[in-house]
Amino acid sequence: MIEIFPWQTEQMQRLLLMHQQNRLPHALLFSGPRGIGLKRFALVFVMRTLCLSNNGQLEIACGHCKSCELFKGKSHPDLKFIEPEENGKMVKVNQIRELIEYVSFKSFSADTKIAIIKSADTMNRSTANALLKTLEEPPAQSKLILLSHYPSKLPITIRSRCQRIDFKPAYSESATAWLSEKLEHSKICPNLLLRLAGGGPLKAIELANEDYLPYRHELLEDLDLLGKENSDPVKIAKHWNEFGAENTVSWLMRIISDLVRLKLCPKKANIMNLDLREDLQGLSNRLDLLKLIRGYEFILLKYKELGGAMNYSPQSILEEITLFWKNYDDSTLKS
Ligand SMILES: [Zn+2]
Numbered sequence: 001m002i003e004i005f006p007w008q009t010e011q012m013q014r015l016l017l018m019h020q021q022n023r024l025p026h027a028l029l030f031s032g033p034r035g036i037g038l039k040r041f042a043l044v045f046v047m048r049t050l051c052l053s054n055n056g057q058l059e060i061a062c063g064h065c066k067s068c069e070l071f072k073g074k075s076h077p078d079l080k081f082i083e084p085e086e087n088g089k090m091v092k093v094n095q096i097r098e099l100i101e102y103v104s105f106k107s108f109s110a111d112t113k114i115a116i117i118k119s120a121d122t123m124n125r126s127t128a129n130a131l132l133k134t135l136e137e138p139p140a141q142s143k144l145i146l147l148s149h150y151p152s153k154l155p156i157t158i159r160s161r162c163q164r165i166d167f168k169p170a171y172s173e174s175a176t177a178w179l180s181e182k183l184e185h186s187k188i189c190p191n192l193l194l195r196l197a198g199g200g201p202l203k204a205i206e207l208a209n210e211d212y213l214p215y216r217h218e219l220l221e222d223l224d225l226l227g228k229e230n231s232d233p234v235k236i237a238k239h240w241n242e243f244g245a246e247n248t249v250s251w252l253m254r255i256i257s258d259l260v261r262l263k264l265c266p267k268k269a270n271i272m273n274l275d276l277r278e279d280l281q282g283l284s285n286r287l288d289l290l291k292l293i294r295g296y297e298f299i300l301l302k303y304k305e306l307g308g309a310m311n312y313s314p315q316s317i318l319e320e321i322t323l324f325w326k327n328y329d330d331s332t333l334k335s
Contacts, residue, residue: 011041028163029159037202090123091127112142258273298321302317
């Protein structure tokens with residue numbers, strides 16, 4: 001039986017109350033940082049909504065009625081779940097067309113038919129437009145649930161037709177306790193992981209299992225090296241590319257934003273890379289505040305290019321970053 005995560009109880013109570021009072025809107029938008037568990041939350045909620053055991057007090061689905069059985073077998077005819085076919089790709093227009101056709105038919109068992117769209121913000125304009133018509137004139141029994149880590153990327157026309165349920169970064173005690181239990185055998189501090197993960201506990205677990213934490217040391221060294229005359233920006237970019245451009249750039253953003261924080265307020269800076277404070281402070285002392293801020297803005301721009309519709313070469317984006325980082329000093333020295 002699937003359950004919600006401990007940091008999601010408030011949102012669930014709110015939704016179940018709406019459900020009991022028959023006030024559930026046709027379209028909901030669940031949003032929150034990566035690794036907050038939006039999919040699990042949506043599935044638990046849908047299972048409860050479709051459950052046929054008619055006990056208004058029941059907070060979770062019964063788990064043994066016909067509907068729950070179908071749900072557990074992943075074959076409930078009144079639930080459709082769509083997501084990008086590949087990681088990092090878009091939800092496509094033909095998937096949305098299928099969904100529209102699906103919700104336009106009467107439900108099979110309960111009185112609702114639910115469709116969940118994961119990573120809804122990956123829809124391009126024409127895909128979003130196709131969905132918009134259904135949001136404007138929803139079939140009577142249909143409920144749409146959109147999941148998004150970046151709701152601001154959704155067209156305002158879509159957003160304005162959905163009721164939002166927001167999940168804040170989970171830094172609560174319940175989230176830390178949950179994470180500590182999951183990471184019983186890890187040497188890394190749960191608080192550090194949670195910070196690096198931007199408040200997404202599931203993302204924090206991923207981080208604990210990846211090799212990227214030691215990679216941060218290399219990135220720090222490279223940033224330091226790029227400030228020196230004999231460094232080779234192309235070679236460094238090549239090395240970064242081995243770890244994946246998107247990963248590198250997102251780690252660079254975390255590191256550089258910490259450097260800015262330490263520059264602005266060395267004693268009290270609320271940094272993400274808690275374990276690197278000393279090294280970060282050292283590098284931050286050697287760098288110019290303006291360079292750090294411009295560098296951060298530049299990397300943010302490049303991060304958007306990497307995730308954007310244009311197919312830039314990852315290597316060339318990384319080279320732009322290393323060159324920017326190297327030459328910024330030169331230009332300031334000349335001026
Ligand atoms: Zn049930």
